Amino acid sequence: xxxxxxxxxxxxxxxxxxxxxxxxxxxxxxxxxxxxxxxxxxxxxxxxxxxxxxxxxxxxxxxxxxxxxxxxxxxxxxxxxxxxxxxxxxxxxxxxxxxxxxxxxxxxxxxxxxxxxxxxxxxxxxxxxxxxxxxxxxxxxxxxxxxxxxxxxxxxxxxxxxxxxxxxxxxxxxxxxxxxxxxxxxxxxxxxxxxxxxxxxxxxxxxxxxxxxxxxxxxxxxxxxxxxxxxxxxxxxxxxxxxxxxxxxxxxxxxxxxxxxxxxxxxxxxxxxxxxxxxxxxxxxxxxxxxxxxxxxxxxxxxxxxxxxxxxxxxxxxxxxxxxxxxxxxxxxxxxxxxxxxxxxxxxxxxxxxxxxxxxxxxxxxxxxxxxxxxxxxxxxxxxxxxx
Amino acid sequence: xxxxxxxxxxxxxxxxxxxxxxxxxxxxxxxxxxxxxxxxxxxxxxxxxxxxxxxxxxxxxxxxxxxxxxxxxxxxxxxxxxxxxxxxxxxxxxxxxxxxxxxxxxxxxxxxxxxxxxxxxxxxxxxxxxxxxxxxxxxxxxxxxxxxxxxxxxxxxxxxxxxxxxxxxxxxxxxxxxxxxxxxxxxxxxxxxxxxxxxxxxxxxxxxxxxxxxxxxxxxxxxxxxxxxxxxxxxxxxxxxxxxxxxxxxxxxxxxxxxxxxxxxxxxxxxxxxxxxxxxxxxxxxxxxxxxxxxxxxxxxxxxxxxxxxxxxxxxxxxxxxxxxxxxxxxxxxxxxxxxxxxxxxxxxxxxxxxxxxxxxxxxxxxxxxxxxxxxxxxxxxxxxxxxxxxxxxxxxxxxxxxxxxxxxxxxxxxxxxxxxxxxxxxxxxxxxxxxxxxxxxxxxxxxxxxxxxxxxxxxxxxxxxxxxxxxxxxxxxxxxxxxxxxxxxxxxxx
Numbered sequence: 067x068x069x070x071x072x073x074x075x076x077x078x079x080x081x082x083x084x085x086x087x088x089x090x091x092x093x094x095x096x097x098x099x100x101x102x103x104x105x106x107x108x109x110x111x112x113x114x115x116x117x118x119x120x121x122x123x124x125x126x127x128x129x130x131x132x133x134x135x136x137x138x139x140x141x142x143x144x145x146x147x148x149x150x151x152x153x154x155x156x157x158x159x160x161x162x163x164x165x166x167x168x169x170x171x172x173x174x175x176x177x178x179x180x181x182x183x184x185x186x187x188x189x190x191x192x193x194x195x196x197x198x199x200x201x202x203x204x205x206x207x208x209x210x211x212x213x214x215x216x217x218x219x220x221x222x223x224x225x226x227x228x229x230x231x232x233x234x235x236x237x238x239x240x241x242x243x244x245x246x247x248x249x250x251x252x253x254x255x256x257x258x259x260x261x262x263x264x265x266x267x268x269x270x271x272x273x274x275x276x277x278x279x280x281x282x283x284x285x286x287x288x289x290x291x292x293x294x295x296x297x298x299x300x301x302x303x304x305x306x307x308x309x310x311x312x313x314x315x316x317x318x319x320x321x322x323x324x325x326x327x328x329x330x331x332x333x334x335x336x337x338x339x340x341x342x343x344x345x346x347x348x349x350x351x352x353x354x355x356x357x358x359x360x361x362x363x364x365x366x367x368x369x370x371x372x373x374x375x376x377x378x379x380x381x382x383x384x385x386x387x388x389x390x391x392x393x394x395x396x397x398x399x400x401x402x403x404x405x406x407x408x409x410x411x412x413x414x415x416x417x418x419x420x421x422x423x424x425x426x427x428x429x430x431x432x433x434x435x436x437x438x439x440x441x442x443x444x445x446x447x448x449x450x451x452x453x454x
Numbered sequence: 455x456x457x458x459x460x461x462x463x464x465x466x467x468x469x470x471x472x473x474x475x476x477x478x479x480x481x482x483x484x485x486x487x488x489x490x491x492x493x494x495x496x497x498x499x500x501x502x503x504x505x506x507x508x509x510x511x512x513x514x515x516x517x518x519x520x521x522x523x524x525x526x527x528x529x530x531x532x533x534x535x536x537x538x539x540x541x542x543x544x545x546x547x548x549x550x551x552x553x554x555x556x557x558x559x560x561x562x563x564x565x566x567x568x569x570x571x572x573x574x575x576x577x578x579x580x581x582x583x584x585x586x587x588x589x590x591x592x593x594x595x596x597x598x599x600x601x602x603x604x605x606x607x608x609x610x611x612x613x614x615x616x617x618x619x620x621x622x623x624x625x626x627x628x629x630x631x632x633x634x635x636x637x638x639x640x641x642x643x644x645x646x647x648x649x650x651x652x653x654x655x656x657x658x659x660x661x662x663x664x665x666x667x668x669x670x671x672x673x674x675x676x677x678x679x680x681x682x683x684x685x686x687x688x689x690x691x692x693x694x695x696x697x698x699x700x701x702x703x704x705x706x707x708x709x710x711x712x713x714x715x716x717x718x719x720x721x722x723x724x725x726x727x728x729x730x731x732x733x734x735x736x737x738x739x740x741x742x743x744x745x746x747x748x749x750x751x752x753x754x755x756x757x758x759x760x761x762x763x764x765x766x767x768x769x770x771x772x773x774x775x776x777x778x779x780x781x782x783x784x785x786x787x788x789x790x791x792x793x794x795x796x797x798x799x800x801x802x803x804x805x806x807x808x809x810x811x812x813x814x815x816x817x818x819x820x821x822x823x824x825x826x827x828x829x830x831x832x833x834x835x836x837x838x839x840x841x842x843x844x845x846x847x848x849x850x851x852x853x854x855x856x857x858x859x860x861x862x863x864x865x866x867x868x869x870x871x872x873x874x875x876x877x878x879x880x881x882x883x884x885x886x887x888x889x890x891x892x893x894x895x896x897x898x899x900x901x902x903x904x905x906x907x908x909x910x911x912x913x914x915x916x917x918x919x920x921x922x923x924x925x926x927x928x929x930x931x932x933x934x935x936x937x938x939x940x941x942x943x944x945x946x947x948x949x
Contacts, residue, residue: 132669133683134683134684134687135683136496136497136681136683136686136687137686137687137691138495138496138497138498138686138690138691139496139497139683140497141497142496142497142498143497242497243499244499244500246499246500246581246584247584247772247773251577287499289499289946290499290500290585290946291946364638364639364640364641364642365641367641367642368641374669381467384460384464386467386638386639387460387463387464387467387637387638387639388463388639388640388641390460390640391459391460391463391464391639392460394456394457394459394460395457395460395461395464396457401464401467401468404461404464405464405465405468408461424457424810425457425461427457427810427847428457428458428461428810429461430845431458431806431809431810432458432461432803432806434802434806434816435477435802435803435806436477
C-alpha cells in the first residue's frame with residue numbers, strides 16, 4: 067500500500083497554496099474517523115489534506131465551531147495518562163499482565179516521543195518501524211504510524227502499542243471517561259473503538275495483518291476513582307467500516323483537478339500585527355470555500371469545525387433534517403422538491419413515483435386529521451412543471 | 455420516525471416554525487412537578503458542579519460546589535439536594551388497598567414528578583444516584599442519612615424514562631420532540647433552547663431564527679449537564695482557583711464563593727425559565743384519553759418502590775438478578791406494546807402512521823347488516839356484518855381480528871377484502887353488543903359512519919409465570935445469593 071502513494075508533483079504545492087500562510091494542522095485518529103464517517107465530503111477531504119486550520123477558518127467566516135475543549139477535561143485526561151505512564155508505565159504493565167497474561171519478565175518500556183532529541187514525524191516513524199520489525203520491547207510509548215488517506219500520508223500517534231510474546235501487537239488506548247459498574251457511555255466507547263481501529267489499520271499496514279490483534283485494550287478510570295481498569299475492545303466491525311470508507315475517499319489529486327489553480331484559504335495575516343489579525347475579506351473567503359462541494363449532515367455538528375458554515379449553506383436540503391428523515395422521504399434530497407411533489411405542483415419522474423405516492427398519502431392523511439385542505443405550497447418556478 | 459414526521463419536518467423547515475406531530479398530549483404533567491437542572495464539571499466522573507431545583511417556579515434553589523473534585527464537597531452538595539427533594543417526595547403519602555387475593559398493596563393517589571432537560575441529565579442523575587445510594591452513615595467517610603436515601607430515589611427516577619409511557623420522569627426535549635417536528639435534525643432537537651425556539655419563538659422572530667440564537671452559549675447557556683467550555687476556561691477556572699487560594703490564605707473566601715455562585719446562577723437561570731416554559735406548552739395541550747390511566751400505573755410503580763425501600767432499607771443492587779431482569783424485560787415489552795396502541799387510539803395523527811404502514815385502515819361504512827344472526831352453531835348468536843369502504847392500503851388477511859378505537863370492547867373479524875380503486879373490507883362483529891339478538895343502538899357502526907380498524911388492541915396481557923429467584927435455572931447462573939449490599943460498595947475508592 068505504501069508504494070501506491072506516489073505523490074503527483076505539484077500536489078504538495080497546490081495544497082500548500084490552499085492552506086496559505088497558516089501552520090499546517092496534521093491528521094489524527096479523530097479527524098480520520100470523522101472524515102471516514104462522511105467520505106463524500108470533498109470540502110473536508112481537501113481541507114484536511116491541506117492541513118487547513120478549520121477552526122480558525124470557520125471563525126473568520128463568521129461561523130465559529132460549536133465545540134471547544136474545557137481545560138478541566140483536558141487536565142483530567144492528561145493527569146490520568148501521566149499517572150498510567152509514570153515509572154515506566156507501571157500501572158499499564160499491571161493491567162496488561164492481568165488482561166493479556168503477559169509474563170512477568172516482560173516489562174520493557176520504550177519511549178518513542180523523540181529520536182535523539184529530534185521530534186520530527188518522519189524520523190519517529192522510521193524509528194517506530196525499525197523497532198517494531200524486531201520487537202525487543204513490551205510497550206512502545208508514543209509510536210508514530212502512517213496511513214494513506216485520500217492517497218496521501220497521514221501520521222498518527224496511538225497512546226501505546228503493547229506486544230505479547232509469541233503473539234500479536236495490541237493497540238492500547240487511554241481515555242479518561244469512567245467505566246462505572248462495568249458500563250461506560252456507549253457513544254464514547256464507540257468513538258474510542260473507531261480511533262483504535264484507525265491505529266490497528268495503520269499498524270497492520272506497517273507490520274502485516276496477522277501481526278496485529280483485532281482486539282484492542284481500552285484503559286479508563288474505574289467507577290468514581292482514578293484507578294485504571296482495562297477492557298478488551300473488538301474493533302473488527304469499525305475496522306471493516308473504516309476500510310470501506312477510506313477506500314471510497316476520492317484521491318486528493320482527482321479532487322484538486324476540479325478546482326481553480328489559484329484557490330486559497332489564506333487568511334492574509336498582518337505581518338506587523340502581533341495579535342495575528344486576519345485581513346482576508348470574509349466574502350471572498352466564503353466564495354473560495356464554496357468552490358469545493360460539501361456534504362453536510364447533522365453528524366458533522368459534533369465532528370467538523372466548519373459545520374455551522376456548511377449547515378447555513380444547506381438550506382433546502384433534506385439531509386439537514388437528519389438521516390432518518392432523508393430515508394423516510396424516500397431519499398428525496400431537496401425540501402422544495404418534497405413539498406412540490408407532495409402538493410402536486412411538481413410532476414415526479416418515474417424513479418420518484420413511489421416516494422411521491424407516499425407523500426401524497428401523507429398530505430391526504432394530514433388534511434383528514436387536521437380537518438382542512440392541505441395548505442397551499444409555494445411554487446418553485448425553476449422546477450415548476452418539470453419532472454424532478 | 456415515519457414519512458409523516460419527516461414530512462412535518464420539511465414543512466417546519468419551509469414555514470420556519472415547528473409543526474405538530476401529535477393532536478393530543480401523550481404525557482402526564484403534574485400540577486406541582488420538581489424541576490431539576492444539574493451541571494457537572496467537565497472531564498470528571500459525575501462531579502456535580504451546580505444545580506437549580508424546585509417545585510415552585512418563583513422560588514428555585516440554586517446549589518453550587520466550590521471544588522467539585524473534593525469528595526466531601528460532592529456529598530455536601532448531595533445532602534443539600536436531599537433537603538429539597540426528600541420533603542417534596544414526602545408530600546405524596548402512601549396508602550394501602552386490599553388486592554383480590556387479600557394482600558395489602560401499597561398505593562398512591564398522586565406521585566412526585568421529576569422534570570429534567572434532556573437525556574444527558576437523566577444519565578447524570580443516574581450516576582449521581584449510583585454514587586450516593588451505597589454510602590454509609592457510619593465508619594470512614596460517613597455521610598448524613600439523607601444522602602443514601604436521596605441516592606435511592608434518584609436511582610429510581612432515572613430508571614423510569616426507560617419505561618414506555620411512564621411520565622414519572624419527564625425528559626423535556628424528548629417530550630417536546632414527540633409532540634412537535636422542528637425544521638432541524640433530532641440531534642439539534644436535544645438542545646432545549648433550540649427546540650423551544652422552533653416551537654415558541656419570541657415575538658417578531660421565526661422559529662428558525664430563534665433556534666439559531668439558541669446556539670449562542672453566551673445568550674443561551676447550555677441546559678447541561680455539560681457546561682459551555684468557554685465558560686469553563688474564561689470564568690469558572692479562575693473562580694475555582696480563587697476560592698482555593700482564598701481558603702489557603704484564610705481570607706475573603708465568602709466573597710469569592712458568592713461570586714462563583716452568582717456566575718453559576720447565570721448559567722442555570724435561563725434554563726430554569728425554559729423548563730417552565732416547556733411545562734406550560736405541554737400543559738396547554740389537551741391530554742389523550744389514556745394519559746390518566748398511564749399516570750395511575752406510574753403512581754402504583756412509585757408506591758411499590760417506596761414500599762419496598764421502606765420495608766428493606768436497602769439500596770437498589772448494581773445489577774438485576776436473572777429472574778428480575780427477565781421479568782423487567784417482559785414488562786418493558788408489554789408497556790411498549792400498550793403505549794403504542796394507546797397513543798394510536800388516542801390520537802388520529804398517530805393512528806395515521808399505522809394506516810400508512812397497513813396496520814390500520816379508516817373509511818366509511820358502505821353496507822351494514824346490524825341484526826345478522828349466525829344460526830349455524832348450537833345456539834343462535836348475533837353476528838352483525840359491516841362493509842367498510844376505504845382508500846387506505848389494506849394488508850390484513852381474512853380471519854384477522856381487528857379492533858376499533860370507537861368500540862374497544864368489540865372484535866371485528868375480517869371476512870373478505872375486495873381490492874379496487876377503493877378497497878371494500880367486510881367485517882363480522884362480536885362482543886360489546888349486550889346479550890340479546892338485537893344490538894343496542896350505537897353498538898354496531900351505522901351506514902355512512904366514519905370508522906377505523908386496527909390490527910392491535912389495548913388488551914392487557916398477563917405476565918407469564920417467572921420462577922422465584924431461589925429457583926433461578928442453572929442456565930441463568932442458578933439461584934443468586936441473597937442480596938446484601940457488600941461493604942466494598944460503601945467503601946469504594948474516590949479520586
